[in-house]
Amino acid sequence: MTRPAARSSGMAGLLLALALFLAFGKLLLPEGLIRPPEWLVQPFADWINAAFYFLQNDLGLMALTRAFSDVVEWLLDVTANLLYGKSRWPDIGPIPWIVVAATAFMAGYALKGWRLAALSGGTFVWIALMGQWKWAMETLSVIVVAAPFSVFLGLVMGVLAWRSPRFERILNPILNIAQSLPHFAYMIPVVVFIGVGPKAGAIVTIIFSVPPMIRMTLLGLKRVPEEVIEAGKMAGSTRWQLLSRVRIPTARPEILIGVNQVIMQCLAMVVLASFIGMPGLGQKLLQLLQALKIGLSVEIGVTIVLLAVTLDRLSKAWALRLPEHDEPSARWLHRNRLLVIWLSLCIAGLVLAQFVPYLHEVERKQALSVAGPIDAAMDQVIRVIAPVTAWLRWFLITWVLIPMRDAYLWLPFTAVLALLAAVGWAIGGLRSALICLGYFGLIALSGWWDRAMITVYMVNISVLIAALIGLPLGIWAARNPPRAARILLICDTAQTFPSFIYLIPVIMLFGVNDVAVVAAVVVFAAVPIVRYTIEGLSNVPPELIEAAEMSGATRRQTLWHVRLPMALPTMLVGANQSVMFSLFMVIIAAFIGTQDLGQEMQRALSSTDVGKGLVLGFAVAVMGLMTDHLITRWSEDRKRALGF
Amino acid sequence: MGPNVTETVISCRSVSKIFGPDPVGHLARLKADPQTSSVGYVQAVRDVDLDIQRGEMLVVMGLSGSGKSTLVRCLSRLIEITGGSVTIEGQDIASLSETALIDLRRRKMGMVFQSFGLLPHRTVLDNVAFPLEMRGQDRSTRYARAREMLDLVGLKGREGYFPRELSGGQQQRVGIARSLAIEPDIWFLDEPFSALDPLIRREMQDEFLRLKGLLNKTIIFITHDFDEALRLADRIAIMKDGRIEQCDTPDQIVLHPATEYVAKFTAEIDRARVVRAGSLARPLAAVPEGDATAATLTIRDLARHLVADRRAVIPVADAEGKIIGGMDRQEALDVLLGDAK
Ligand SMILES: Nc1ncnc2c1ncn2[C@@H]1O[C@H](COP(=O)(O)OP(=O)(O)OP(=O)(O)O)[C@@H](O)[C@H]1O
Numbered sequence: 015m016t017r018p019a020a021r022s023s024g025m026a027g028l029l030l031a032l033a034l035f036l037a038f039g040k041l042l043l044p045e046g047l048i049r050p051p052e053w054l055v056q057p058f059a060d061w062i063n064a065a066f067y068f069l070q071n072d073l074g075l076m077a078l079t080r081a082f083s084d085v086v087e088w089l090l091d092v093t094a095n096l097l098y099g100k101s102r103w104p105d106i107g108p109i110p111w112i113v114v115a116a117t118a119f120m121a122g123y124a125l126k127g128w129r130l131a132a133l134s135g136g137t138f139v140w141i142a143l144m145g146q147w148k149w150a151m152e153t154l155s156v157i158v159v160a161a162p163f164s165v166f167l168g169l170v171m172g173v174l175a176w177r178s179p180r181f182e183r184i185l186n187p188i189l190n191i192a193q194s195l196p197h198f199a200y201m202i203p204v205v206v207f208i209g210v211g212p213k214a215g216a217i218v219t220i221i222f223s224v225p226p227m228i229r230m231t232l233l234g235l236k237r238v239p240e241e242v243i244e245a246g247k248m249a250g251s252t253r254w255q256l257l258s259r260v261r262i263p264t265a266r267p268e269i270l271i272g273v274n275q276v277i278m279q280c281l282a283m284v285v286l287a288s289f290i291g292m293p294g295l296g297q298k299l300l301q302l303l304q305a306l307k308i309g310l311s312v313e314i315g316v317t318i319v320l321l322a323v324t325l326d327r328l329s330k331a332w333a334l335r336l337p338e339h340d341e342p343s344a345r346w347l348h349r350n351r352l353l354v355i356w357l358s359l360c361i362a363g364l365v366l367a368q369f370v371p372y373l374h375e376v377e378r379k380q381a382l383s384v385a386g387p388i389d390a391a392m393d394q395v396i397r398v399i400a401p402v403t404a405w406l407r408w409f410l411i412t413w414v415l416i417p418m419r420d421a422y423l424w425l426p427f428t429a430v431l432a433l434l435a436a437v438g439w440a441i442g443g444l445r446s447a448l449i450c451l452g453y454f455g456l457i458a459l460s461g462w463w464d465r466a467m468i469t470v471y472m473v474n475i476s477v478l479i480a481a482l483i484g485l486p487l488g489i490w491a492a493r494n495p496p497r498a499a500r501i502l503l504i505c506d507t508a509q510t511f512p513s514f515i516y517l518i519p520v521i522m523l524f525g526v527n528d529v530a531v532v533a534a535v536v537v538f539a540a541v542p543i544v545r546y547t548i549e550g551l552s553n554v555p556p557e558l559i560e561a562a563e564m565s566g567a568t569r570r571q572t573l574w575h576v577r578l579p580m581a582l583p584t585m586l587v588g589a590n591q592s593v594m595f596s597l598f599m600v601i602i603a604a605f606i607g608t609q610d611l612g613q614e615m616q617r618a619l620s621s622t623d624v625g626k627g628l629v630l631g632f633a634v635a636v637m638g639l640m641t642d643h644l645i646t647r648w649s650e651d652r653k654r655a656l657g658f
Numbered sequence: 659m660g661p662n663v664t665e666t667v668i669s670c671r672s673v674s675k676i677f678g679p680d681p682v683g684h685l686a687r688l689k690a691d692p693q694t695s696s697v698g699y700v701q702a703v704r705d706v707d708l709d710i711q712r713g714e715m716l717v718v719m720g721l722s723g724s725g726k727s728t729l730v731r732c733l734s735r736l737i738e739i740t741g742g743s744v745t746i747e748g749q750d751i752a753s754l755s756e757t758a759l760i761d762l763r764r765r766k767m768g769m770v771f772q773s774f775g776l777l778p779h780r781t782v783l784d785n786v787a788f789p790l791e792m793r794g795q796d797r798s799t800r801y802a803r804a805r806e807m808l809d810l811v812g813l814k815g816r817e818g819y820f821p822r823e824l825s826g827g828q829q830q831r832v833g834i835a836r837s838l839a840i841e842p843d844i845w846f847l848d849e850p851f852s853a854l855d856p857l858i859r860r861e862m863q864d865e866f867l868r869l870k871g872l873l874n875k876t877i878i879f880i881t882h883d884f885d886e887a888l889r890l891a892d893r894i895a896i897m898k899d900g901r902i903e904q905c906d907t908p909d910q911i912v913l914h915p916a917t918e919y920v921a922k923f924t925a926e927i928d929r930a931r932v933v934r935a936g937s938l939a940r941p942l943a944a945v946p947e948g949d950a951t952a953a954t955l956t957i958r959d960l961a962r963h964l965v966a967d968r969r970a971v972i973p974v975a976d977a978e979g980k981i982i983g984g985m986d987r988q989e990a991l992d993v994l995l996g997d998a999k
């Protein structure tokens with residue numbers, strides 16, 4: 015173990031020395047070693063465009079996507095009619111809000127109890143009273159259509175991947191890339207094929223949320239205990255019976271967790287799809303943010319958060335609900351009491367809504383609003399803290415952000431590559447070094463080096479600050495179990511928010527600039543760090559801590575020498591997520607003004623340039639994949655060293 | 659003793675099962691050179707030859723990991739064997755097509771699993787009715803039958819429960835009820851009573867004996883409990899490291915262990931409860947006068963009689979009262995009191 019380690023650290027040192035040499039010898043370097051020379055840059059975008067042109071025109075794929083999108087559009091029209099009364103078949107909507115709220119209430123009650131009922135019922139009451147019904151229903155109507163599609167597609171692909179290991183081997187890297195592609199990269203091809211609007215929004219949502227469903231289906235099917243399958247076989251099940259009556263039902267918990275993830279991904283994407291003309295809460299929020307109407311955007315933000323938490327809790331409650339027997343009761347009424355109560359509530363709601371229009375639809379002028387007070391309060395707060403934020407902004411921009419950005423841009427690309435190779439070598443030897451080189455080499459070849467470096471710098475600084483905040487917070491929280499549980503709950507909840515939401519408070523505090531972007535990314539990226547630090551520290555076996563205490567270690571020594579090393583593999587998972595989250599967030603934040611890949615991606619989106627958009631998307635994806643590779647590798651080594 | 663009709667139902671010829679990356683290749687290498695290193699492979703079943711008669715209850719015993727469960731899985735083709743052949747009612751099961759295999763299982767086989775293998779998303783009633791459902795029985799018939807079976811194993815009133823709401827023993831009884839529901843001809847029972855309390859265990863044993871006697875079932879029964887084996891077994895097979903060390907009637911195993919291992923394995927048993935008068939009987943030159951004892955009685959049953967009867971050789975008679983030989987009293991007393999050997 016020591017010999018190869020020594021050799022690899024030697025090689026890593028050599029590569030590091032090369033990187034330093036290239037950096038400090040920059041003045042001596044030929045231009046071609048500082049920036050990728052023209053002849054090296056490959057026209058990836060043109061190739062992709064050609065491929066898309068071929069798919070679009072010569073393969074008849076256009077017809078297929080049109081057919082698919084027609085089906086989706088028809089379904090969208092139906093839900094749009096039911097939920098907010100768009101005049102389409104079946105022309106019976108809109109359902110009065112009071113009925114929807116009662117339904118949400120009963121769903122919460124049936125799945126978990128009073129508290130979930132209050133949350134989900136209350137969410138819809140809030141939406142209605144605040145006069146946001148139409149926007150929220152526009153958003154929901156897409157989720158209602160997209161989520162089942164994604165679930166179905168994911169289930170089918172998951173089963174196929176489980177059936178054929180070869181298919182799984184092909185699918186796996188595709189899923190890895192798909193899950194590291196930023197949201198916008200999905201939108202551009204969809205815009206090319208389908209155009210903008212709700213239909214495109216729904217389809218991009220469907221595509222975006224399929225991967226986790228495939229993963230969870232596969233996981234669930236693999237986890238079915240062998241004896242359960244054997245019992246099925248001995249009962250004389252055919253393959254189909256085995257799949258449909260034994261395997262899939264037994265994998266139910268994992269599959270439902272997949273459904274939960276699909277719903278959350280759908281919500282995140284639907285909100286963002288406002289960039290391609292998807293009406294609804296996201297579009298409203300985007301407009302309000304661009305107009306800097308803070309109070310109103312907070313109102314919408316609260317709605318999105320409530321909706322996210324409600325959808326998450328409802329679907330999780332469904333997934334985690336263990337089967338429970340009903341007391342045998344002959345009375346139909348008693349067995350189906352929840353159904354009966356729900357139906358009577360609905361009928362009562364419908365009747366009431368006939369007589370009290372307020373219960374049918376809350377007019378804009380009747381709507382409550384807290385925007386005024388919020389704006390007033392915010393003005394007060396901002397007046398008080400303005401000197402602090404102004405100073406912070408000035409300090410960060412002049413002393414941290416700009417110098418750092420300039421440093422990243424100043425570095426010769428060869429130095430960066432050598433540095434990455436050194437890191438790769440130190441962590442995983444030759445193979446990892448080559449992987450790092452390959453991934454970033456692709457970025458160099460793509461011709462977007464400078465933009466990519468700005469993205470890298472933003473992610474680096476954000477994750478760094480997030481770690482500086484998140485690690486102590488996590489360590490502090492883990493000291494006391496009830497506190498740890500509380501903070502974990504907060505983290506879990508925060509992770510369900512669509513990323514877009516994080517922009518509201520930072521724009522409020524810092525205005526529209528780099529600091530706001532970094533602040534949003536920091537908050538978003540700190541959540542997984544806190545969460546996994548707590549989990550890692552809380553799961554250290556108590557015997558180990560006792561043993562350390564018995565040998566006279568102080569609390570600090572125990573922390574540094576026992577708990578943190580034991581928790582490191584888990585914390586690394588957090589770091590990994592944190593990097594992924596910040597990559598996504600940096601790209602999303604582009605619309606408030608950055609000069610990185612995200613900004614270019616927005617441009618590609620508005621000019622529907624698939625090639626450029628996808629190249630940029632892949633550039634972001636390879637950053638994520640490289641980090642993922644390095645951290646996973648490192649974490650596995652640590653685990654092995656700790657004997658897990 | 660033994661089945662009345664001798665018709666071989668299951669027949670194994672040098673069955674082997676190896677787990678590992680290249681089982682078939684490994685088996686070939688082992689055949690060529692028995693010294694081949696088996697690192698990375700598990701030889702769960704080695705060269706098993708076995709014939710099981712119709713109506714017979716074969717009990718398989720052995721330490722944990724000796725390959726009992728694997729052997730039973732080979733017999734039902736839940737796993738594909740690496741070498742050898744398994745024949746059921748004259749048909750090599752390895753050659754069966756998928757549909758034929760499914761058909762065979764539906765018509766003939768039942769199994770109780772060591773860790774129950776219940777379907778977690780189905781109620782107890784639906785679990786028991788599951789094999790019937792696979793057979794395409796309609797709802798009311800299969801529920802009626804399932805209810806009957808649940809009554810039999812003492813789970814009346816729990817029909818609507820889910821497996822996770824039951825205790826280990828109750829879950830095991832659901833598994834038993836499920837296999838009873840279809841009354842299979844060939845029954846594989848992998849430690850079916852391991853989680854039951856002694857009372858219910860005895861009731862279940864009686865139930866199985868009754869069914870076996872009634873319907874001439876062939877049963878392969880795995881257990882760790884010698885008392886249970888002695889109550890139920892026509893023959894006992896003792897396994898060690900995947901091999902069957904000995905397969906014989908209980909008293910033969912106790913009286914004439916084939917290997918050191920079997921001797922050690924059976925050392926703790928009270929032999930007087932196993933050995934029957936018949937197996938101690940030797941041919942007689944002259945029949946001693948006086949009453950004869952029945953061949954089927956164990957030495958424990960005869961204890962009082964042995965102490966009182968002063969004859970050196972006691973005649974033994976079969977069920978029809980015909981004298982089949984004489985039992986040496988000293989030898990019988992040795993069995994009863996534990997001899998020096
Ligand atoms: N699917 C498998 N893959 C690899 N090895 C296996 C597999 N199943 C069983 N084995 C191995 O085969 C050997 C025999 O296992 P088996 O389950 O047949 O033992 P057993 O006699 O039933 O033990 P127990 O009394 O504990 O149930 C064990 O060493 C086990 O580790």
Ligand SMILES: [Mg+2]
Pocket residue numbers: 726727728772848
């Ligand atoms: Mg076993």
